[in-house]
Amino acid sequence: MAAKEEDLVVARPEGLYCPPGDFYIDPWRPVARAVITHAHSDHARMGHAHYLAHTDSAGTLRTRLGSDIALQTLGYGEAIEHHGVRVSLHPAGHVLGSAQVRLEHGGRVWVASGDYKTEPDGTCMPFEPVPCDTFITESTFGLPIYRWPTQAALFAEIDAWWRANAEAGRASVLFCYAFGKAQRILHGVDASIGPIVVHGAVEPLNAVYRAAGVALPETLRVTDPGVDAALLKRALVLAPPSAQGTPWMRRFGNYADAFASGWMQLRGTRRRRGVDRGFVMSDHADWPGLQQAIAGTGASRVFVTHGSVAVMVRWLTENGLDAQGFKTEYGDEDDQGQGAATP
Numbered sequence: 366m367a368a369k370e371e372d373l374v375v376a377r378p379e380g381l382y383c384p385p386g387d388f389y390i391d392p393w394r395p396v397a398r399a400v401i402t403h404a405h406s407d408h409a410r411m412g413h414a415h416y417l418a419h420t421d422s423a424g425t426l427r428t429r430l431g432s433d434i435a436l437q438t439l440g441y442g443e444a445i446e447h448h449g450v451r452v453s454l455h456p457a458g459h460v461l462g463s464a465q466v467r468l469e470h471g472g473r474v475w476v477a478s479g480d481y482k483t484e485p486d487g488t489c490m491p492f493e494p495v496p497c498d499t500f501i502t503e504s505t506f507g508l509p510i511y512r513w514p515t516q517a518a519l520f521a522e523i524d525a526w527w528r529a530n531a532e533a534g535r536a537s538v539l540f541c542y543a544f545g546k547a548q549r550i551l552h553g554v555d556a557s558i559g560p561i562v563v564h565g566a567v568e569p570l571n572a573v574y575r576a577a578g579v580a581l582p583e584t585l586r587v588t589d590p591g592v593d594a595a596l597l598k599r600a601l602v603l604a605p606p607s608a609q610g611t612p613w614m615r616r617f618g619n620y621a622d623a624f625a626s627g628w629m630q631l632r633g634t635r636r637r638r639g640v641d642r643g644f645v646m647s648d649h650a651d652w653p654g655l656q657q658a659i660a661g662t663g664a665s666r667v668f669v670t671h672g673s674v675a676v677m678v679r680w681l682t683e684n685g686l687d688a689q690g691f692k693t694e695y696g697d698e699d700d701q702g703q704g705a706a707t708p
């Protein structure tokens with residue numbers, strides 16, 4: 366199946382391109398006009414002349430790409446018209462400010478999802494199905510083995526692990542991606558168990574979430590007054606995966622460690638990370654979530670951008686949809702790790 370002349374989004378070397386609107390969605394090469402679904406580094410790159418994103422993405426985009434970027438923002442459901450294409454942003458439930466991009470032109474409606482998660486987590490607006498003819502979906506965890514525990518089950522597990530470590534007098538170091546995952550953990554844990562200490566890569570993102578009105582418990586830095594060996598023995602410590610094995614870890618003495626990622630569903634991954642525990646937690650939809658989201662749009666045509674593209678395309682085709690892959694340069698933030706190596 367080839368691209369059709371009237372397609373509202375086509376794959377170009379620079380990224381996903383809207384021909385009638387003359388703009389790109391999450392382009393990976395510098396372009397004149399970029400619509401950004403969210404501020405993760407594989408979707409929000411440097412060097413575009415003009416950015417359009419959700420209002421709640423302004424903080425993270427400016428933190429990461431510079432305060433001087435030419436940024437225009439929209440609220441959810443708010444629309445603008447550009448070269449006759451009506452553009453609006455809708456909640457994707459992935460991270461703060463994450464949006465699906467709805468394009469309407471000549472009676473057709475396309476939605477590009479960026480990254481999304483269907484279960485609400487309290488740190489961003491929950492995913493909203495947007496009716497469309499053509500849906501562009503991610504497929505990071507597009508295999509039937511991926512099924513996430515509920516938020517309640519996940520946090521009961523994390524709290525029990527932290528509580529047991531605190532009672533045994535050792536720090537609980539939880540490695541997690543600094544933007545999105547860390548704030549979700551902060552929002553969800555039982556902060557009465559003990560103090561919470563965060564790595565220097567995590568705190569600037571906490572500030573952006575707090576400024577957007579997301580409730581996060583008090584967090585300490587290791588350099589804060591009062592943070593001593595006794596306090597650390599009861600603490601939950603959140604650090605990016607890149608902190609693993611660095612001198613920063615030495616201060617925690619005999620600690621327990623864990624990794625929070627969707628990849629933890631695979632036992633081999635857990636072993637490769639070399640941690641005591643794995644918590645199955647992702648800001649992306651699991652297999653049932655992807656199916657539910659795609660069905661919820663009512664789209665008859667689906668493009669799959671990243672993850673398990675071949676499996677998802679086959680599954681959709683077998684279910685009577687017109688599906689194909691789009692080659693992109695998006696990845697999974699949990700596999701990047703190195704992006705947040707500030708001490």
Ligand SMILES: [Zn+2]
Pocket residue numbers: 403405408459480698
């Ligand atoms: Zn993302």
Ligand SMILES: [Zn+2]
Pocket residue numbers: 407408479480503671695696697
């Ligand atoms: Zn992605």
